[in-house]
Amino acid sequence: MRPFFFGETAEPLLGLHHPPSGPRPRPVGVAILNPFGDEYLRAHRSLRQLADRLAGAGFHVLRFDYFGCGDSAGGDREGRLGRWIEDAAVALEELEALAGSPRVALVGLRLGASLAVRLADRRPEVEYLVLWDPVGDGRLYLKELDAAHEVCLRQNARRAAGQAEAQPPECLGFPLPEPLRAEIEAVDLSRHAGAPAPHVLVLTTESRESAALFPGGARPGGSLERERVPGMPVWMRGDADAMEGTLVPVEALERITNWLVRQCP
């Protein structure tokens, strides 16, 4: 794995390139699109292992941090969905150069999956799309985030009465400024009647609205598969402790890897 900065010099983005390590390199690059905020931290270990598995199966894999997230440039309050889609488009160009192939797959988790759909709409070279627990309804997602944040504040407020008032817009340790909130609120994957790419896998680890996505089915000559993987969603804050990010959903990683291997022989 090789870490590097890419994109504009003044505002570099962190990239992590996992070159193919298996016996058979495949002519398709895979870009992984992170979830947002607290979910990003919890899913980091799983997505790193997914990248290792895919590289082991012969893919060039690129993970990266969006502007204002992780190690990339930008303050926490500067992140915007529109900007992140541009970041992903730049990452695709990097990946195509690294893999020496214009054929790409996107794997997106949660909000990263919603961004992947938006990017696939714009970039016809995206042949394969894996949507892992996609955020299909932005309003519902914000409601869940707000509820989780409320629980967190209440727990903290118990320790120091009267402290958890008049907070700036934030969610579980990350700012959630109004412009970003509005962009997330507008996320609505139900607008897509049919599959947003030639070959699509929708993977869910919990029963949500994603099972009903893309009712129009696959594109002609393409495929649309839906899989359900049992188990705790790794990106979700549970009631046990702050360290659920240590868990890795091996079965989900296997399904994604196997699907991409089957699609790209």
Place this chain on the structure above:
Amino acid sequence: MKETVLLFGPEKSLVGVITDPPPEARRAERPAVVLLNAGLLHRVGPNRLYVRLARRLAASGLVVARFDLSGVGDSRPAGERSGFAERAVAETRACIDLLAATRGARRFVVGGLCSGADHALLVAGEDPRIVGVALLEPVSAPSTAQVIDSYRDRLLRPTSWVRLLTGRSEAWTILARRLLARLGPRPRGAAAAPPPAPPSDAGSPGDRMRRFAERGGALCLVYSAGNPAHYHYRTVLRRQLDGVPADRLRVEVISGTDHVFTPLDSQGRLIDALCDWARTVAAEG
């Protein structure tokens, strides 16, 4: 301010990010700062805290490195068999060597949250170049009173009792594991390998802090009010640190927050306190 990402260490397998101050703010005599992984969270820290902290410190003229220990975040697991703490010390020293070689730094501050604090204290006992340690929510061996304190919330939650009574509580798993460990066959001879030896600077955390202060090191302890680490400070550490000169020990207690400083205002207070303390350490030159 400029950030560089690189692979370093004997196997070039450790992923680190160095934040350099703008050239006009840079002073070679100022200490460089190394931030250590909080548990298994990667080098950006809980809630991206380490990135914010590194950029603030760099703006005030300090070079800051954040990196992933072997097997944590994006760094490859270590090939050799050695204890985690021992390796953490060696890898932190490799990061210090890197900053000494590439940035000309001669004095260092190491810090981290939770296990990062424990590792910072261990390495401070071994490396005389370290002049300051920032310990955020350092872990400690829990006493019975602490365990009760930390479980207080759960004991008061009806869902915990429902889980316990319906057999879905983790308490049952822990109990079963302990029983099995007692009843099961005991390893003998070569199979019963002793745990790896801790780094040479053993002793209680309080002993190590005291020794560090005695050799002139500056300590900054930051706690989340009411959390187990704070409880340990109030009931054990404070007594052990009695007599440490006030200019060697700063203790900050932040209220209305949790172990990883989730609410943004608490992160702001934490960063302000650390930057203020780092300025005083830097000025000691």
